[in-house]
Amino acid sequence: MSPTPLGLPVARPPVHGHGNLHAETAFPAAAKEQMRNEQMRANIHHATHTIRAKRANVTAELPDWEALRDAGSAIKQDVGARLPELLEEFEANLTARGAHVHWARDAAEANEIVADLVRATGVDEVIKVKSMATQEIGLDEYLAGEGIAAIETDLAELIVQLGHDKPSHILVPAIHRNRDEIREIFLNEMPGVDASLSTEPAELADAARTHLREKFLSTSVAISGANFGVADTGTLAVVESEGNGRMCLTLPDTLITVMGIEKLVPTFDDLEVFLQLLPRSSTGERMNPYTSMWTGVTPDDGPQDVHVILLDNGRTAVLDDPAGRSALHCIRCSACLNVCPVYEHAGGHAYGSTYPGPIGAILSPQLTGITSAENASLPFASSLCGACYDVCPVKINIPDILVHLRARAVEAENHTIPSQMDLLMKGASVLMSRGLFMSVAERLLPLGHLVGRRGIGWLPGIAGGWAQERIVPTPPRQSFRNWWASQEADND
Amino acid sequence: MKIALFATCIVDAMYPRVALATVRILERLGHEVIFPPGQGCCSQMHVNSGYLDDALPVVRNHVRAFADARFDVAVAPSGSCVASLGHQQPMVARAGGDEALAREAAELAGRTYELSQLLVDVLGVTDAATDLGSWFPHTVTYHPSCHGTRLLRLGDRQSDLLRTVGDIDYRELPDAAECCGFGGTFSLKNPDVSGAMAEEKIGNIVASGASICTGGDAACLLHLGGAMRKRGSGPTTLHLAEILAATREHPLDPTSYDHSIPEGARR
Numbered sequence: 001m002s003p004t005p006l007g008l009p010v011a012r013p014p015v016h017g018h019g020n021l022h023a024e025t026a027f028p029a030a031a032k033e034q035m036r037n038e039q040m041r042a043n044i045h046h047a048t049h050t051i052r053a054k055r056a057n058v059t060a061e062l063p064d065w066e067a068l069r070d071a072g073s074a075i076k077q078d079v080g081a082r083l084p085e086l087l088e089e090f091e092a093n094l095t096a097r098g099a100h101v102h103w104a105r106d107a108a109e110a111n112e113i114v115a116d117l118v119r120a121t122g123v124d125e126v127i128k129v130k131s132m133a134t135q136e137i138g139l140d141e142y143l144a145g146e147g148i149a150a151i152e153t154d155l156a157e158l159i160v161q162l163g164h165d166k167p168s169h170i171l172v173p174a175i176h177r178n179r180d181e182i183r184e185i186f187l188n189e190m191p192g193v194d195a196s197l198s199t200e201p202a203e204l205a206d207a208a209r210t211h212l213r214e215k216f217l218s219t220s221v222a223i224s225g226a227n228f229g230v231a232d233t234g235t236l237a238v239v240e241s242e243g244n245g246r247m248c249l250t251l252p253d254t255l256i257t258v259m260g261i262e263k264l265v266p267t268f269d270d271l272e273v274f275l276q277l278l279p280r281s282s283t284g285e286r287m288n289p290y291t292s293m294w295t296g297v298t299p300d301d302g303p304q305d306v307h308v309i310l311l312d313n314g315r316t317a318v319l320d321d322p323a324g325r326s327a328l329h330c331i332r333c334s335a336c337l338n339v340c341p342v343y344e345h346a347g348g349h350a351y352g353s354t355y356p357g358p359i360g361a362i363l364s365p366q367l368t369g370i371t372s373a374e375n376a377s378l379p380f381a382s383s384l385c386g387a388c389y390d391v392c393p394v395k396i397n398i399p400d401i402l403v404h405l406r407a408r409a410v411e412a413e414n415h416t417i418p419s420q421m422d423l424l425m426k427g428a429s430v431l432m433s434r435g436l437f438m439s440v441a442e443r444l445l446p447l448g449h450l451v452g453r454r455g456i457g458w459l460p461g462i463a464g465g466w467a468q469e470r471i472v473p474t475p476p477r478q479s480f481r482n483w484w485a486s487q488e489a490d491n492d
Numbered sequence: 493m494k495i496a497l498f499a500t501c502i503v504d505a506m507y508p509r510v511a512l513a514t515v516r517i518l519e520r521l522g523h524e525v526i527f528p529p530g531q532g533c534c535s536q537m538h539v540n541s542g543y544l545d546d547a548l549p550v551v552r553n554h555v556r557a558f559a560d561a562r563f564d565v566a567v568a569p570s571g572s573c574v575a576s577l578g579h580q581q582p583m584v585a586r587a588g589g590d591e592a593l594a595r596e597a598a599e600l601a602g603r604t605y606e607l608s609q610l611l612v613d614v615l616g617v618t619d620a621a622t623d624l625g626s627w628f629p630h631t632v633t634y635h636p637s638c639h640g641t642r643l644l645r646l647g648d649r650q651s652d653l654l655r656t657v658g659d660i661d662y663r664e665l666p667d668a669a670e671c672c673g674f675g676g677t678f679s680l681k682n683p684d685v686s687g688a689m690a691e692e693k694i695g696n697i698v699a700s701g702a703s704i705c706t707g708g709d710a711a712c713l714l715h716l717g718g719a720m721r722k723r724g725s726g727p728t729t730l731h732l733a734e735i736l737a738a739t740r741e742h743p744l745d746p747t748s749y750d751h752s753i754p755e756g757a758r759r
Contacts, residue, residue, distance in 0.1 A: 383675025406542030429546035469687035470718030480508035
C-alpha cells in the first residue's frame with residue numbers, strides 16, 4: 001500500500017442526493033401507463049400550448065433577449081466556479097442580519113433540521129410557500145411522520161395536496177387536472193366548502209382563498225424555498241403570481257427557508273437579469289405579480305425568527321462533472337417542459353421525480369447518480385429535438401447533456417452478457433466502419449422483397465418497437481453505393 | 493466545382509433515389525459529383541445511443557473515406573447527418589483521445605453542406621423552377637426536421653426552394669417546428685411516445701390538405717411514412733431532393749413509390 005502524502009487532500013467520491021428524485025419505473029413503461037389517461041394529455045396539451053405561445057410573444061418583443069440569456073448563463077457559470085466562497089459570503093451576510101444559517105448535506109439532514117426548528121416553536125401545523133427544494137427532499141411527508149401538518153398554500157400545490165396526488169409540472173403542479181376535477185377534489189377534501197361550488201375558475205379560487213385565509217391568520221411558522229439568494233447582501237427572493245407566498249413570508253413569527261446551494265447569485269444587481277428572464281420564460285408574463293425579498297430579520301416587521309437551510313443533496317456531485325454541471329444553472333422556469341413533445345404526451349408523472357421534463361431528465365439522474373436501470377432510462381426519454389435548448393433562459397444545452405448522460409448510462413450497465421442494443425451497436429460499428437462491408441451487406445437488400453409490396457409490420461426483439469408504430473417499407477433492390485459502382489463499371 | 497456526395501447510411505441503403513436525385517440536381521448545375529466509396533455513416537446513431545466507443549471507428553472511417561478523395565465541398569441530403577459531423581464527430585474523437593482526428597473531422601465538417609445550404613449559400617440558387625427546372629404539380633407540405641432547424645439553422649432555405657418549384661401547390665404545415673418523434677433509437681426505446689408524436693404530426697399533415705409531406709431528412713420521412721401507412725392515413729412522404737430533381741421532361745409520379753432506382757436509369 002502506498003503511503004498517503006501528508007497535506008494532500010484525499011479525493012472523496014461525490015455525495016449523491018436522495019428524496020423524490022428516483023424514478024421507480026423505467027420511463028418507457030411509465031409513459032405508456034400515463035398515456036392511457038387521455039384527459040391528462042388533453043389538459044397538458046392545452047396548457048402547454050397556451051403558455052408556449054405567451055412565452056414566444058413576450059420574449060420576441062425584447063431586443064436584448066439573447067443578450068439577457070447570455071448574461072444569465074455567464075452569471076450562473078460564475079456562481080458554479082466560485083460556489084464555496086459565495087456561499088460563505090452569503091452565510092456571513094445572513095448571520096450579520098440576524099438570520100440563522102444551517103447546512104444540510106442531503107435530504108435527510110435538511111428534513112431533520114426543519115423538524116427540529118418547528119418542534120422548537122411548539123406548533124404542529126405550518127404553512128408552506130410553493131417550493132421545488134422541499135418537494136425534492138420530501139419535506140411534507142417527513143413532517144407528517146413527525147406529527148407536523150404542512151399546508152401547501154400555492155393554489156396548484158393545494159390542489160395536488162388535497163387530491164393526494166403528485167405534482168406533474170415545475171410551475172403548474174396541477175397542470176394534469178382540469179376544472180371539473182379540481183371542483184371534485186375541493187368538494188371531497190376541503191373542509192367547509194359550499195356544496196353548490198361551480199367549475200368557474202373565480203369560484204374555485206374563492207373557495208381556496210377562504211380556506212387558506214384562515215390558515216394564514218392562525219399559523220405562526222412558514223416554510224419556503226427561494227428563487228434566488230444574493231451573496232453580497234444575504235437577501236432571499238421568492239417570485240410568485242398569487243400573493244399567497246407573500247402572506248407566508250410576512251405574517252408568521254418564524255420563517256424557515258430551504259434553498260439549494262446553486263440558487264445563489266453573486267450581487268444584488270444580478271437580479272436585474274433573472275427578474276427579466278424568469279417571468280417571461282415561465283408564465284409568459286413581462287413581470288410576475290409578486291416579488292418578495294427579505295434580508296435576515298427586520299426588527300418589529302415580519303418574521304423575527306428567520307432560518308435558512310443550505311441544501312446540497314447531490315449538487316456538489318453535479319458540479320463535479322464538467323460536461324453535466326450546467327444543469328445547475330436551471331432557474332426552474334419550466335419553459336423546457338412547455339415546449340417538449342415528450343413531456344406533452346407522457347406527462348410529468350412519467351419521469352418519477354420532482355423534476356420532470358427535459359431538465360428533469362438531466363438533473364434527476366445527476367443528483368442521484370445513475371443508480372438503477374430506472375433512473376438511467378431518463379436521459380433516453382428525448383428525441384433530441386432541441387426545442388428545450390432554444391427556450392432555456394440560461395442556455396443549458398440539454399440535448400448535449402442528455403447524450404453525455406446516455407454514455408454514462410451505457411457505461412454503468414453490466415455488459416458481461418451483451419444486450420440486444422450492445423450487439424446492434426457493435427454490429428453496426430463494424431459494418432459502418434468500412435464501405436466495402438456495407439457494400440457486401442447491402443447485397444442482401446433484395447431479400448426484403450420476400451415480404452412483398454405491403455412492407456414489414458412486425459419485427460423481433462428491440463426492433464419490435466419500430467414495427468409497433470410503423471410499417472417498414474420494402475427496401476430497394478440495390479443500394480446507391482452498389483448502383484453507383486455498377487454505373488462506374490459500365491462507363492469504364 | 494467538384495462535389496463529394498455523402499449519401500448517408502439510410503439514403504444509401506433505403507432511399508437510393510434520393511442520392512441519385514441529389515447527383516442529378518448538382519450535375520444539372522454543371523458540377524462534377526464524386527462518391528467516395530469508403531464512406532459509411534456519420535456515427536450519430538452510436539453517439540445518441542450512448543455508445544461512444546463504437547462510434548469512434550465509424551468517425552475514423554468517415555474522415556478517412558473523404559480524406560482519400562479530392563473535392564471542393566461535400567454535400568449530404570440530410571440536415572441531421574451534416575449537423576452530426578460538426579457537432580459530434582470531433583467530440584467522439586476527443587473522447588477517444590485522438591486530437592488529430594478531431595481536427596480533421598472538424599475541417600471536413602466545415603466543408604460539408606446540407607443540400608439546401610449548398611444550393612442556396614454556395615451555388616446561389618434562388619428559384620428552383622428557373623435555376624433547376626424543378627416541376628412538381630402536386631399538393632405538398634413540408635416538415636422542417638429538428639436538426640436542420642435547430643443545429644444547422646437552415647431557416648427558410650428548404651421551404652424557399654420548395655415554394656419556387658414549378659406548379660407546386662405548397663401548403664403550410666400547422667405546428668411545423670414540432671418534432672415528428674423519430675429521434676433515432678428513441679423510436680425503438682420509447683415507441684409509445686414516438687408513435688404519439690408521429691400521430692400529432694400526421695394530424696397536422698392531413699389538416700394541411702397536402703397529399704405529400706416532404707422534408708430534408710430521410711430518417712424522419714421513413715418514420716412518418718411508416719407511421720402513416722400503419723394508421724392507413726392518406727398522405728405519403730417524399731424527400732425534397734426528389735421534388736427538386738423532378739422536371740417537366742422527367743416528371744416524378746408520386747402515387748406509387750418504389751424505393752429502387754428504376755431499371756436502366758442513368759445519371
